[in-house]
Amino acid sequence: MNNAFIIGQYVPGESIVHRLDPRTKMVVIFLFVIIVFFANSFWSYALLAVFSLACALFTRIKFSYIIKGLTPVWFLIIFTFLLHLIVTKEGDILFRIFTYPVYAGGVMQGAAISLRFFLLIMVTSLLTLTTTPIEITDAIESLLQPLKKIRFPVHELALMMSISLRFIPTLLQETEKISKAQASRGVDFKTGRVKERIQAVVPLLVPLFVSAFKRAEELAMAMEARGYQGGEGRTKLRELKIQQRDILVFGVFALLIVGLLFTRA
Amino acid sequence: MGYNFIEFKNVSFRYGENMPWVLENVSFQIKSDEWIAIIGHNGSGKSTIAKLMNGLLSPQKGTILIDGMEVNEDTIWEIRKKIGMVFQNPDNQFVGTTVQDDVAFGMENRGVPRQEMLKRLEDSLSAVGMQDYELREPHRLSGGQKQRVAIAGVLAISPQAIILDEATAMLDPNGRKEIMDTIRSVKKKHPLSLITITHDLNEVTLVDRVIVMNKGKVWLEASPRQVFSRKKELLEIGLDIPFIAKLAGHLSQQGMPLKNEPLSHEELLEELWTYHSKM
Numbered sequence: 001m002n003n004a005f006i007i008g009q010y011v012p013g014e015s016i017v018h019r020l021d022p023r024t025k026m027v028v029i030f031l032f033v034i035i036v037f038f039a040n041s042f043w044s045y046a047l048l049a050v051f052s053l054a055c056a057l058f059t060r061i062k063f064s065y066i067i068k069g070l071t072p073v074w075f076l077i078i079f080t081f082l083l084h085l086i087v088t089k090e091g092d093i094l095f096r097i098f099t100y101p102v103y104a105g106g107v108m109q110g111a112a113i114s115l116r117f118f119l120l121i122m123v124t125s126l127l128t129l130t131t132t133p134i135e136i137t138d139a140i141e142s143l144l145q146p147l148k149k150i151r152f153p154v155h156e157l158a159l160m161m162s163i164s165l166r167f168i169p170t171l172l173q174e175t176e177k178i179s180k181a182q183a184s185r186g187v188d189f190k191t192g193r194v195k196e197r198i199q200a201v202v203p204l205l206v207p208l209f210v211s212a213f214k215r216a217e218e219l220a221m222a223m224e225a226r227g228y229q230g231g232e233g234r235t236k237l238r239e240l241k242i243q244q245r246d247i248l249v250f251g252v253f254a255l256l257i258v259g260l261l262f263t264r265a
Numbered sequence: 266m267g268y269n270f271i272e273f274k275n276v277s278f279r280y281g282e283n284m285p286w287v288l289e290n291v292s293f294q295i296k297s298d299e300w301i302a303i304i305g306h307n308g309s310g311k312s313t314i315a316k317l318m319n320g321l322l323s324p325q326k327g328t329i330l331i332d333g334m335e336v337n338e339d340t341i342w343e344i345r346k347k348i349g350m351v352f353q354n355p356d357n358q359f360v361g362t363t364v365q366d367d368v369a370f371g372m373e374n375r376g377v378p379r380q381e382m383l384k385r386l387e388d389s390l391s392a393v394g395m396q397d398y399e400l401r402e403p404h405r406l407s408g409g410q411k412q413r414v415a416i417a418g419v420l421a422i423s424p425q426a427i428i429l430d431e432a433t434a435m436l437d438p439n440g441r442k443e444i445m446d447t448i449r450s451v452k453k454k455h456p457l458s459l460i461t462i463t464h465d466l467n468e469v470t471l472v473d474r475v476i477v478m479n480k481g482k483v484w485l486e487a488s489p490r491q492v493f494s495r496k497k498e499l500l501e502i503g504l505d506i507p508f509i510a511k512l513a514g515h516l517s518q519q520g521m522p523l524k525n526e527p528l529s530h531e532e533l534l535e536e537l538w539t540y541h542s543k544m
Contacts, residue, residue, distance in 0.1 A: 134362050134366075165362055166362045169403075169404035170403070218352065218354055218358065225319055226349075227346065227371055235382065236373060
């Protein structure tokens, strides 16, 4: 039962994408999100699509699994397409649905925007599919380092994130325990009207909060006893290292940007 | 023989101005290579002693010396390098997302260089028999395993003293045995002072000296054998004595006094089968 607690949607693997430095992945994806908006011709879209598909293939995660992960946004993609189909009135009339005219421009525009959307979401989901939450935390801590100069609490933020990640499964287990304990005392979580079900959550939340506060207090004491005095002068066990493959990825990405500049209309 | 590593001199403590004293005029010494058990029922002040030792709390009266240094604001970080502590709740002291991150936490805080850290990580994990679990997350470990990781985290900073503050109280019998075995093997390999704080008298049979606390005062300071010979009084201050000691007590009530107070099954057996032989 313990294996059911996989946080996020990380899929363990050994592919090159998995082994990339998380900072590389974050920077590349961040830039990709920006350049997607510069595509405006058939070939530029084709280039971006090929790049994203190649990324997806390199993860060695089943493509159907990646697509399945996008289920919640399919609706949005299709909705965008239909909206453009109806609203845009450019070019020739292709055909009519009953009496409503559908223009060629609308189809083009709709396809382009939906594709853009699709690529954006697919590529960003590759980050969470191939990177553990703790790696993402490390990457954020490392990338935000410059903000320390303006006294932004980077280390504290990263520590907070990693402690939350560590306690999610613990609190889930606790929730399960409490809900069983309350159910055995006659609280009904599963039937009844919406209002009754919301009320049933109260005896679940109160003990959960009380124990979370108690945990926090004990954790703080344990951390202090183990010599925690903030980020100053601290060393780290987990280490991020830029390797050849990271440089290679940046190189390929630079080529993509150049290619995009040439294929833009 | 070790020197006096921990020294309490007339220490009194209370949580607030108008609160009752939790500890009253407590004095004792612990040597640098001694294994001490501090026992007492709930509210006897035994856990407070642990928190006073590494400056998580500070006393209103009296002084506490650790390795010759007085515990105060300026010295607590120095002192926390010397004293490792394992708490009661296995979950609430596990900071890292995996076993290796948690063991490393104490070292990271002290700025141990990474290469050194990796070596110590391996050593301390194998000292507690958890070397195959480096990448496990805490929710996939048993309570006993989590406490062993906590002990490894303490060992990694190579302290001069380890305090176990009811470290076995929340574990099942198996977990309890795991921890006691681990502690015993650690004690054998490292010459450090070990302070076990507990209300379970089964855990004190192996220690060098027992400090019995009652109502914030040191009630008795003696060897385990001497402590167990005062069964009636122990029961009066709310401590439950182990089965073997109880049995020995009943035997002597039935007119069969044993020469030595037995601490284990073996010792009791020894006493019984040689009972009639007068050599």
